[in-house]
Amino acid sequence: ELKQAFREFDKDRDGYISYKDLGECMRTMGYMPTEMELIELSQQITGGKVDFDDFVELMGPKMLAETADMIGIKELRDAFREFDTNGDGQISVAELREAMRKLLGQQLNYREVDEILKDVDLNGDGLVDFEEFVRMMSR
Numbered sequence: 001e002l003k004q005a006f007r008e009f010d011k012d013r014d015g016y017i018s019y020k021d022l023g024e025c026m027r028t029m030g031y032m033p034t035e036m037e038l039i040e041l042s043q044q045i046t047g048g049k050v051d052f053d054d055f056v057e058l059m060g061p062k063m064l065a066e067t068a069d070m071i072g073i074k075e076l077r078d079a080f081r082e083f084d085t086n087g088d089g090q091i092s093v094a095e096l097r098e099a100m101r102k103l104l105g106q107q108l109n110y111r112e113v114d115e116i117l118k119d120v121d122l123n124g125d126g127l128v129d130f131e132e133f134v135r136m137m138s139r
Helices: 002-009 019-028 035-044 052-071 073-083 093-104 110-120 130-137
Strands: 016-018 049-051
Touching: 002 019, 002 052, 016 019, 019 035, 019 049, 019 052, 049 052, 073 093, 073 130, 093 110, 110 130
Parallel strands: none
Antiparallel strands: 016 049
Protein backbone atom coordinates (compact mmCIF):
# COMPACT_ATOMS: atom_id res chain seq x y z
CA GLU A 1 0.00 0.00 0.00
CA LEU A 2 2.81 2.42 0.88
CA LYS A 3 4.79 1.62 -2.26
CA GLN A 4 1.71 2.04 -4.47
CA ALA A 5 0.84 5.41 -2.91
CA PHE A 6 4.45 6.57 -3.18
CA ARG A 7 4.64 5.60 -6.87
CA GLU A 8 1.40 7.43 -7.58
CA PHE A 9 2.79 10.69 -6.20
CA ASP A 10 6.30 10.29 -7.63
CA LYS A 11 5.14 12.12 -10.73
CA ASP A 12 8.50 12.44 -12.49
CA ARG A 13 9.57 8.91 -11.46
CA ASP A 14 12.80 10.13 -9.84
CA GLY A 15 12.31 8.16 -6.61
CA TYR A 16 11.12 11.20 -4.64
CA ILE A 17 7.85 12.91 -3.83
CA SER A 18 7.81 16.60 -3.07
CA TYR A 19 6.90 17.94 0.34
CA LYS A 20 3.87 19.72 -1.12
CA ASP A 21 2.50 16.37 -2.39
CA LEU A 22 3.15 14.59 0.91
CA GLY A 23 -0.03 15.85 2.61
CA GLU A 24 -2.19 14.86 -0.35
CA CYS A 25 -0.50 11.46 -0.48
CA MET A 26 -1.13 10.90 3.23
CA ARG A 27 -4.80 11.89 2.82
CA THR A 28 -5.16 9.48 -0.12
CA MET A 29 -4.09 6.72 2.25
CA GLY A 30 -6.77 7.71 4.74
CA TYR A 31 -4.49 9.52 7.19
CA MET A 32 -5.59 13.08 7.88
CA PRO A 33 -2.56 15.08 8.97
CA THR A 34 -3.14 18.37 10.73
CA GLU A 35 -1.43 21.48 9.42
CA MET A 36 0.87 21.35 12.46
CA GLU A 37 1.88 17.75 11.65
CA LEU A 38 2.69 18.76 8.08
CA ILE A 39 4.81 21.65 9.33
CA GLU A 40 6.66 19.30 11.70
CA LEU A 41 7.20 16.83 8.85
CA SER A 42 8.53 19.57 6.60
CA GLN A 43 11.17 20.34 9.21
CA GLN A 44 12.33 16.71 9.12
CA ILE A 45 12.57 16.65 5.33
CA THR A 46 15.82 17.76 3.74
CA GLY A 47 15.78 19.24 0.27
CA GLY A 48 11.99 19.48 0.13
CA LYS A 49 11.69 15.90 -1.15
CA VAL A 50 11.03 12.53 0.43
CA ASP A 51 12.43 9.23 -0.86
CA PHE A 52 10.61 5.94 -0.27
CA ASP A 53 12.62 5.03 2.86
CA ASP A 54 11.82 8.41 4.44
CA PHE A 55 8.19 7.97 3.43
CA VAL A 56 8.01 4.56 5.13
CA GLU A 57 9.68 6.06 8.20
CA LEU A 58 7.09 8.86 8.29
CA MET A 59 4.02 6.78 7.47
CA GLY A 60 4.88 3.42 9.03
CA PRO A 61 4.27 4.42 12.66
CA LYS A 62 1.07 6.27 11.73
CA MET A 63 -0.27 3.27 9.84
CA LEU A 64 0.75 0.92 12.65
CA ALA A 65 -1.04 3.09 15.18
CA GLU A 66 -4.18 3.33 13.05
CA THR A 67 -4.15 -0.42 12.35
CA ALA A 68 -3.70 -1.15 16.03
CA ASP A 69 -6.59 1.20 16.83
CA MET A 70 -8.84 -0.35 14.20
CA ILE A 71 -8.14 -3.96 15.06
CA GLY A 72 -7.63 -3.26 18.72
CA ILE A 73 -4.24 -3.46 20.35
CA LYS A 74 -5.50 -5.98 22.91
CA GLU A 75 -6.72 -8.37 20.21
CA LEU A 76 -3.39 -8.05 18.39
CA ARG A 77 -1.44 -8.72 21.59
CA ASP A 78 -3.65 -11.74 22.35
CA ALA A 79 -3.16 -13.14 18.84
CA PHE A 80 0.59 -12.53 19.02
CA ARG A 81 0.81 -14.36 22.37
CA GLU A 82 -1.18 -17.26 20.95
CA PHE A 83 1.20 -17.61 17.98
CA ASP A 84 4.30 -17.11 20.16
CA THR A 85 3.91 -20.54 21.73
CA ASN A 86 7.22 -20.52 23.63
CA GLY A 87 6.56 -17.02 25.00
CA ASP A 88 9.92 -15.51 23.98
CA GLY A 89 8.33 -12.39 22.47
CA GLN A 90 9.03 -13.42 18.88
CA ILE A 91 7.38 -15.74 16.38
CA SER A 92 9.79 -18.25 14.87
CA VAL A 93 9.45 -19.93 11.47
CA ALA A 94 7.99 -23.03 13.14
CA GLU A 95 5.53 -20.92 15.15
CA LEU A 96 4.59 -18.93 12.04
CA ARG A 97 4.03 -22.14 10.09
CA GLU A 98 1.76 -23.49 12.84
CA ALA A 99 -0.11 -20.17 13.10
CA MET A 100 -0.72 -20.16 9.33
CA ARG A 101 -1.97 -23.75 9.54
CA LYS A 102 -4.49 -22.71 12.21
CA LEU A 103 -5.54 -19.57 10.32
CA LEU A 104 -5.80 -21.12 6.86
CA GLY A 105 -6.75 -24.65 7.83
CA GLN A 106 -3.92 -26.08 5.75
CA GLN A 107 -0.20 -26.61 6.16
CA LEU A 108 2.05 -24.25 4.22
CA ASN A 109 5.35 -25.57 2.97
CA TYR A 110 8.58 -24.02 4.21
CA ARG A 111 9.06 -22.03 0.99
CA GLU A 112 5.66 -20.36 1.43
CA VAL A 113 6.41 -19.57 5.07
CA ASP A 114 9.82 -18.19 4.07
CA GLU A 115 8.09 -15.90 1.54
CA ILE A 116 5.77 -14.56 4.24
CA LEU A 117 8.69 -14.15 6.63
CA LYS A 118 10.82 -12.37 4.02
CA ASP A 119 7.94 -9.95 3.47
CA VAL A 120 7.38 -9.08 7.15
CA ASP A 121 10.79 -9.60 8.79
CA LEU A 122 11.97 -6.01 8.54
CA ASN A 123 15.09 -6.37 10.68
CA GLY A 124 16.18 -9.60 8.97
CA ASP A 125 16.58 -11.65 12.15
CA GLY A 126 14.45 -14.55 10.89
CA LEU A 127 11.78 -13.91 13.52
CA VAL A 128 8.58 -11.86 13.70
CA ASP A 129 8.42 -9.39 16.60
CA PHE A 130 5.23 -7.62 17.68
CA GLU A 131 5.71 -4.56 15.45
CA GLU A 132 6.32 -6.79 12.42
CA PHE A 133 3.26 -8.85 13.42
CA VAL A 134 1.08 -5.71 13.46
CA ARG A 135 2.38 -4.83 9.99
CA MET A 136 1.64 -8.36 8.77
CA MET A 137 -1.91 -8.26 10.15
CA SER A 138 -2.57 -4.85 8.58
CA ARG A 139 -2.10 -6.10 5.02
